[in-house]
Amino acid sequence: MKDLSKSKLTRRHFLRGAAASIAAANLFSPYSWLRPSKAFGAGEPDLIIAEKGKPTQLLKAAMDAFGGMGRVVKKGQRVVIKANIAWARTPEQACTNNPELLYALIKMCYEAGAKRVAVWDHTCDNYQFCFSRSGLKKVTQDAGADIFSGHGRNVYKTVDIPKGKALKTAEYIKDVFETDVLINFPIPKQHFATELTLGLKNMMGVVWDMELLHKIDLHQCIADINTLRKPDLVVVDAIRILTTNGPKGPGKTEDPNQVMVSTDIVAVDAYGTALFKNPKTGNPYKPSEVRFIKNAYDLGLGEINLSKVRIKKVQGA
Amino acid sequence: MKLSWRSLRVWVQSLSFLFLLYLILQAAFPLETRLPVDLYLRLSPFIGIISLISQKEFILRMLPAFGVLLFVIVLGNFFCGWFCPMGAAIDFFDRVLFREKKRKRPLDDRPLRKIRYGVFVFALAAGLMGWQLMFLLDPISLITRTLVIAFFPPAVYIYNQLLPLVQKFLPENPFILTSAPLPLFQINILIFLFFVGILSLGVIRRRFWCRYLCPLGTLFSLTSRLRLFRRSVSADCVHCLKCVKECPVGAIPEEKPESYRQHDCITCLRCTDCPPKAVSFGLERPKWEAAPAPSLSRRYVVGSLALGLFSALTVKTNPLQTGTARKNSRMIRPPGALPEEQFVRVCTGCGECLKVCPNNALQATFLEAGLAGFYTPRLVPRIGYCEEHCNFCGRVCPTEAIRPLPMEEKRLVQMGIAHIDKTRCIAFEKDKICMVCNEQCSYHAIIGDDRDDKKRPIVKDELCTGCGICENKCPVEGESAIIVYTTGVQKKVTPEPPEKA
Numbered sequence: 032m033k034d035l036s037k038s039k040l041t042r043r044h045f046l047r048g049a050a051a052s053i054a055a056a057n058l059f060s061p062y063s064w065l066r067p068s069k070a071f072g073a074g075e076p077d078l079i080i081a082e083k084g085k086p087t088q089l090l091k092a093a094m095d096a097f098g099g100m101g102r103v104v105k106k107g108q109r110v111v112i113k114a115n116i117a118w119a120r121t122p123e124q125a126c127t128n129n130p131e132l133l134y135a136l137i138k139m140c141y142e143a144g145a146k147r148v149a150v151w152d153h154t155c156d157n158y159q160f161c162f163s164r165s166g167l168k169k170v171t172q173d174a175g176a177d178i179f180s181g182h183g184r185n186v187y188k189t190v191d192i193p194k195g196k197a198l199k200t201a202e203y204i205k206d207v208f209e210t211d212v213l214i215n216f217p218i219p220k221q222h223f224a225t226e227l228t229l230g231l232k233n234m235m236g237v238v239w240d241m242e243l244l245h246k247i248d249l250h251q252c253i254a255d256i257n258t259l260r261k262p263d264l265v266v267v268d269a270i271r272i273l274t275t276n277g278p279k280g281p282g283k284t285e286d287p288n289q290v291m292v293s294t295d296i297v298a299v300d301a302y303g304t305a306l307f308k309n310p311k312t313g314n315p316y317k318p319s320e321v322r323f324i325k326n327a328y329d330l331g332l333g334e335i336n337l338s339k340v341r342i343k344k345v346q347g348a
Numbered sequence: 349m350k351l352s353w354r355s356l357r358v359w360v361q362s363l364s365f366l367f368l369l370y371l372i373l374q375a376a377f378p379l380e381t382r383l384p385v386d387l388y389l390r391l392s393p394f395i396g397i398i399s400l401i402s403q404k405e406f407i408l409r410m411l412p413a414f415g416v417l418l419f420v421i422v423l424g425n426f427f428c429g430w431f432c433p434m435g436a437a438i439d440f441f442d443r444v445l446f447r448e449k450k451r452k453r454p455l456d457d458r459p460l461r462k463i464r465y466g467v468f469v470f471a472l473a474a475g476l477m478g479w480q481l482m483f484l485l486d487p488i489s490l491i492t493r494t495l496v497i498a499f500f501p502p503a504v505y506i507y508n509q510l511l512p513l514v515q516k517f518l519p520e521n522p523f524i525l526t527s528a529p530l531p532l533f534q535i536n537i538l539i540f541l542f543f544v545g546i547l548s549l550g551v552i553r554r555r556f557w558c559r560y561l562c563p564l565g566t567l568f569s570l571t572s573r574l575r576l577f578r579r580s581v582s583a584d585c586v587h588c589l590k591c592v593k594e595c596p597v598g599a600i601p602e603e604k605p606e607s608y609r610q611h612d613c614i615t616c617l618r619c620t621d622c623p624p625k626a627v628s629f630g631l632e633r634p635k636w637e638a639a640p641a642p643s644l645s646r647r648y649v650v651g652s653l654a655l656g657l658f659s660a661l662t663v664k665t666n667p668l669q670t671g672t673a674r675k676n677s678r679m680i681r682p683p684g685a686l687p688e689e690q691f692v693r694v695c696t697g698c699g700e701c702l703k704v705c706p707n708n709a710l711q712a713t714f715l716e717a718g719l720a721g722f723y724t725p726r727l728v729p730r731i732g733y734c735e736e737h738c739n740f741c742g743r744v745c746p747t748e749a750i751r752p753l754p755m756e757e758k759r760l761v762q763m764g765i766a767h768i769d770k771t772r773c774i775a776f777e778k779d780k781i782c783m784v785c786n787e788q789c790s791y792h793a794i795i796g797d798d799r800d801d802k803k804r805p806i807v808k809d810e811l812c813t814g815c816g817i818c819e820n821k822c823p824v825e826g827e828s829a830i831i832v833y834t835t836g837v838q839k840k841v842t843p844e845p846p847e848k849a
Contacts, residue, residue, distance in 0.1 A: 119737050147522050155788060155821075157706045157735050159377040164737060183526035185511060206524060223796050224783035224803060242823035245782040246774060278787050 075102075076343035077334070078293040078302055084347020086132040086270050089290040092347045093266075094139060097292050103263045106144030108211035112136060112176075113262070115218050115233055116152040116167050118279050119160035125271040126280040127165035128218050132268050132290065136216065137174035148174075151207055153181030153236045155279075179206070187239045194330060195255035197248045202239035208260055215262035215296065219269050219303045221277035225249060226321045227307055228278050229300040230265045231257050231332075254326035257296065261332070265299045267291035272306055290347075297333025298340045300324050353617045357430055365436040372495055375704040379740050384409075386700045388433060389746035392488040393417040394564040395696055399482070399747045402475040402693045407747055417571060424575025425568040428558055428597075429614035434487035438547060438555055439596070446550035457553070457598060460560045461642040466652040468566040473656025478689070479663045483697035483723045485563045490543070493723065496699035497533045497712060498540035504528050531708045532731060535723075538714065555596045558614070569611040574634040577615065581606040584626040591619035591627060610635075668718030679717055680727040680814060680834045682710055683734060683761040684742045684753040687837060688721075695749040697723030701741035707732035709816070710741065725750075727763060729816025729832050734763070736790040736815065762841045764814025764832040766794070766807050772829035775804040785818035785830050791841070794818060794830075805830070813841055 081093035158180035162168035217233035276282030301318035396413030549556035709732030
């Protein structure tokens with residue numbers, strides 16, 4: 032109260048503003064005033080799930096509901112897509128991104144006016160084998176984008192992580208750090224060490240010494256890394272997912288045939304957990320059962336509670 | 349005419365060296381050249397013959413070498429002067445760095461000339477006993493290895509150092525130039541010094557190595573007695589002895605420059621640069637008679653032979669060459685390598701596999717594999733691991749010491765088995781959730797212990813190929829907490845049955 036009385040906010044001003052904002056919010060969604068006020072656009076949902084259809088159709092449907100790629104990519108901007116090309120596996124094995132979807136994503140960025148699109152990953156297997164076997168180098172170049180691997184240390188720069196709890200400094204890929212627009216493009220997979228790998232985990236592939244994170248505290252480090260550069264858009268490639276032997280596979284795969292789009296990386300990861308069954312409980316994973324999502328939420332990176340997230344489902348075809 | 353022949357030879361020689369350089373640089377991902385990148389090694393009859401007699405088996409890949417030998421028998425030795433990349437390097441450095449000492453009288457080199465015959469007989473005898481000396485003596489293997497191990501890494505180093513400078517002049521995007529992974533080889537200094545040593549022998553005489561030591565040259569000497577492409581000197585000769593001084597291998601005797609030691613001649617055509625134009629080369633009827641060759645006494649030949657045989661025996665009875673010492677060591681051979689004894693019999697130590705390995709996993713040995721296994725490749729996982737979908741080393745091996753296995757077969761070759769050191773592994777020691785080895789393993793050979801919640805790795809021996817990716821990526825400082833030990837004999841692992849979807 033003390034603070035309030037100091038401010039110039041009069042009662043009249045306050046009431047007028049509050050009434051207007053509630054009215055505006057009510058125009059679109061009946062309960063939205065209950066949410067913490069961090070809406071990006073007034074009316075768009077926070078998380079869009081597109082189902083049924085070909086990868087290109089799914090992406091288009093999801094992005095249309097999102098409000099178009101133009102919401103994140105402005106004319107003349109550099110776009111970096113952090114894909115998952117970590118392993119020398121074929122697309123059918125679902126250990127790396129779907130090539131068709133990547134192609135559509137790059138094209139969409141160019142249509143929105145991107146100056147140049149780059150696809151980055153610090154691969155675990157030899158990058159040349161990863162790029163060729165996954166088929167992602169070909170589609171990237173066909174779409175007119177560049178593909179880069181973080182195998183050379185000169186592309187990194189050392190950055191401090193002020194908000195990091197376990198990790199205080201890291202060598203981060205410079206281009207990913209400094210780009211105008213960052214699109215996080217994960218593929219959901221089962222992962223022995225961290226239960227699952229999703230959008231937050233995907234950002235591990237921009238760090239030079241990934242093994243070091245395992246040594247310190249994997250879950251907390253994943254959350255810490257994500258405090259540095261929040262993606263402007265998360266596109267989850269759940270066309271085909273790997274449910275066993277992750278992250279390298281090959282293992283069992285499932286075809287949810289979904290594309291999820293959001294700007295909230297925690298919310299999209301929280302939603303993605305339900306794609307997998309927790310072997311211990313036999314039920315789908317709960318977001319809080321994957322510790323790095325919980326840690327990211329604790330760091331204020333997004334919303335873990337799905338009841339507070341506006342979810343919209345759309346059809347691709 | 350005379351000038352053009354000489355300069356033509358220098359051009360051909362330089363191009364031949366550059367071509368070798370090109371082939372070596374092409375020995376890398378994706379390995380899709382039309383010509384085999386180990387072409388030069390396949391053209392060396394010394395490798396062809398020694399690997400044939402030591403393995404007692406004909407290696408089909410070495411067939412071109414015998415074609416070269418046939419050409420030499422018919423036409424005479426043209427290889428050393430025109431195509432040999434080692435000869436090109438020696439000629440170049442003789443010209444720019446190591447000037448032959450000026451002498452009042454030419455060096456009497458009759459005793460020196462005998463050396464290479466002794467060396468050749470020694471190598472032949474040792475080869476017969478299964479100890480091949482190609483790693484030390486074959487000039488093609490020597491130059492390839494030197495370029496790969498001693499000169500390629502510094503070149504990459506310089507490239508990486510220059511990158512920031514280059515990048516200054518390029519726009520930031522899309523030209524992101526990534527530094528290349530620096531190839532590391534443990535015995536590079538040794539190989540470099542050996543090469544420098546050979547070159548600096550040029551101070552004593554031009555092409556010292558070629559005249560007095562090179563066994564490939566000896567082989568060509570022995571076989572080019574009946575050459576058709578011959579030198580002839582007309583009556584215009586004024587005995588100016590220019591050709592005697594010019595000849596880089598000393599094939600023209602001072603006392604009788606009209607004749608020449610036809611077997612020693614490398615057909616460089618330098619002697620055609622003759623003031624009265626008395627010297628010419630052309631196709632002629634072969635003559636057995638020639639200027640006197642070094643007289644090899646029976647004692648000398650038999651002595652070399654016996655020395656070769658006994659040296660080979662001592663090398664072979666060294667514990668490192670027997671199964672006893674190999675057991676459970678960390679001498680991991682590349683995937684598809686022949687059994688150790690046969691492997692060291694034909695591996696020329698050329699370094700092609702070291703160059704082509706995309707992960708810098710292969711290292712040349714020094715004494716770890718015994719004297720018979722000098723410069724042979726071994727997998728050192730902490731430096732680099734064996735890539736699952738790569739069979740390049742087998743595809744570039746000129747003598748098939750590493751067999752060219754199809755991809756699916758190579759994937760499943762067991763070179764060794766990983767063992768976890770539980771006193772160092774942070775999953776056991778510090779209860780960390782690490783599992784780097786588990787996520788990196790391509791074969792599901794490292795599984796999580798599901799008896800408790802602690803996420804600790806277990807190795808399933810029957811699935812482990814010993815590729816070493818776990819040892820390579822283990823985050824424990826210094827020595828890895830998971831180490832690959834060789835099993836002695838390579839065999840095939842049974843792949844895990846495909847899971848039902």
